[in-house]
Amino acid sequence: MMTLKPTCRLVASTGPALSTRTSRVASCRCQGLADLRQSQSVYAFRRRSYATVRDAQDSGKPQTNPEKTSWPSHDKPTPYDIFGINPNAKYTKATFYHLVKLYHPDRHHHHGTPSAAHVGAISAATRLERYRLVVLANDILSDPQKRKAYDAYGAGWVSSNHSVHDLYRQADRSWRHKPGNAAGNATWEDWERWHEARDGKEHQEPVFMSNTYFLAFVLATIAIGSAMQANRAATSATHVLDQRTAHEIALADALRRRDQAAAGKGRHDRIEQFIRERENLRYEFVPNRHEHVQKSSPK
Secondary structure, X not given: OOOOOOOOOOOOOOOHHHHHHHHHHHHHHHHHHHHHHHHHHHHHXXXXXXXXXXXXXXXXXXXXXXXXXXXXXXXXXXXXXXXXXXXXXXXXXXXXXXXXXXXXXXXXXXXXXHHHHHHHOOOHHHHHHHHHHHXXXXXXXXXXXXXXXHHXXXXXXXXXXXXXXXXXXXXXXXXXXXXXXXXXXXXXXXXXXXXXXXXOOOOOOOOOOOHHHHHHHHHHHHHHHHHHHHHHHHHHHHHHHHHHHHHHHHHHHHHHHHHHHHOOOOHHHHHHHHHHHHHHHHHOOOHHHHHHOOOOOOO
């Protein structure tokens, strides 16, 4: 770098006033040259303080592992394939920063690292498509809601513009075939079971009796019913027999009293007693009514 050396020129004069003025002008010129030299030195120092790709390579600092940032081999990679992480692992942006620097359209002329040299070998359209997928994958995995929607339905991730409708149809079909959805509810019983499963309530299943226990219960019921019917029949038969016996006793007693009353009486008395009993039975006459009837003398 070329440097400037200050030079001071003194102009001789004959007068003391002119000599003093000339000395002041020379001092100002020397001071200006010194300031210019210092500012050029500072500018040169600041200009060399910027880092370059070659400086980073020569500094010996550890670089990102190219194997971790290598592009997936299959045609339709997922966001997890692009960043080389497990679907259950926590997402960090270290790999994203490296891939963005690697595939950014403004950095295609840098080939200081093996990864950059490999990227330079592919076409510009492929590099641009990979850059778009890297940005889209970071947008999905960095947002918990978008990542959850992608894990469930694949939403938000399209490797091609022609597969958007196929993705929506596939998400709709996968929702219909997942267990616990309401797509198969047809009757109110299905909705009741679906609400109970969603709310975490335990459904009470019907309790059925085994065939052996049910048969034993039926036989016991029949035996108890038969015993009760037999007891009732025996009681009824005894009651009927008692009534019949009482009726027979009353009838025999009535015949006996009639025979006793008819014994020792004549024909006229027997006819009168018969008429009295008949009228009493038919018209409910009091027997004392016939006591005032005058008895006819026998002929």
